[in-house]
Amino acid sequence: MEKTSYYIINAITFYRVLAAPVLFLFIFTGQTDLFKWLLGLSFFADANDGYLARRYKVTSVAGARLDSLGDDLTVLAGIIGLFVLRNDFISRQYLWVAVLLVLLAVQVTAAFWRYGKMTSFHTWLAKSAAVLQGIFLISAFFMPEPSLLLFYMAVAVTALELLEEIVLVFLLPVWKVNVKGLYWVLKQQQEKR
Numbered sequence: 001m002e003k004t005s006y007y008i009i010n011a012i013t014f015y016r017v018l019a020a021p022v023l024f025l026f027i028f029t030g031q032t033d034l035f036k037w038l039l040g041l042s043f044f045a046d047a048n049d050g051y052l053a054r055r056y057k058v059t060s061v062a063g064a065r066l067d068s069l070g071d072d073l074t075v076l077a078g079i080i081g082l083f084v085l086r087n088d089f090i091s092r093q094y095l096w097v098a099v100l101l102v103l104l105a106v107q108v109t110a111a112f113w114r115y116g117k118m119t120s121f122h123t124w125l126a127k128s129a130a131v132l133q134g135i136f137l138i139s140a141f142f143m144p145e146p147s148l149l150l151f152y153m154a155v156a157v158t159a160l161e162l163l164e165e166i167v168l169v170f171l172l173p174v175w176k177v178n179v180k181g182l183y184w185v186l187k188q189q190q191e192k193r
Contacts, residue, residue: 005056010063012049016042016070023077027084035081036141042074043134050122061120064177068120071130078137082146089146096155103162110166115175119165123181129154129161 019042026035050067053059082090090097111119132154140146164182171185179185 005052006058006060006063009049009052009056009058010066012045012052013063013066013070016045016049016074017066020070020073020077023074024080027077027081032085032141035085036138039074039078039081039141040138042070042077043138046071046074046130046134050127059178061177064120064122067122068118072118075130075133075137078133078140082137082140086140086146089140093151096151100155100158100162103159103166107162107165107169110169114169117175119169119175120177121165121168121179122177123161123164123168123179125157125161125164125181129158132157 019038023035023038023042026032026038046067049070053063053067108118111117132150136147136150136154139150167182168179168185171182171189172179
């Protein structure tokens with residue numbers, strides 16, 4: 001059962017990677033209804049594949065990397081969807097979007113400088129940010145107007161998560177997956193002293 005679970009869970013994650021180009025196609029061909037339903041399905045798959053992997057004890061480095069790629073592509077599709085399909089909203093919130101993009105650029109640059117690849121920390125804060133991003137992005141396409149409250153909540157938690165990852169990159173000398181968060185890393189480092 002373990003091997004079957006591994007393949008099924010990775011297939012769910014791989015679906016999100018394969019769905020991303022289709023999401024982009026739907027965005028740029030103006031198929032908003034298909035886009036929003038497929039985006040919702042991708043976020044639903046994201047909410048379940050990690051849980052299932054932990055539940056059935058089939059976590060792996062390859063699975064974590066695939067999950068991170070699926071996460072990034074799904075969120076990227078949602079953000080590009082906002083820029084194309086909800087441009088009026090984005091143009092009013094450009095400052096917050098720019099702050100997040102700068103933090104993301106710093107985090108990715110630091111990770112490549114330190115590890116030669118992107119991080120897959122999957123911290124508790126990253127999971128919280130992903131949930132808020134998913135809720136905001138899905139609601140932004142299903143509601144007549146995106147919710148400012150959800151937007152600001154997603155921005156605040158995402159900014160904190162990116163700052164945490166930047167600090168973690170400098171604290172952790174080697175690439176790691178499934179790091180709980182900064183608090184636990186600092187606690188572990190203090191216990192070693």
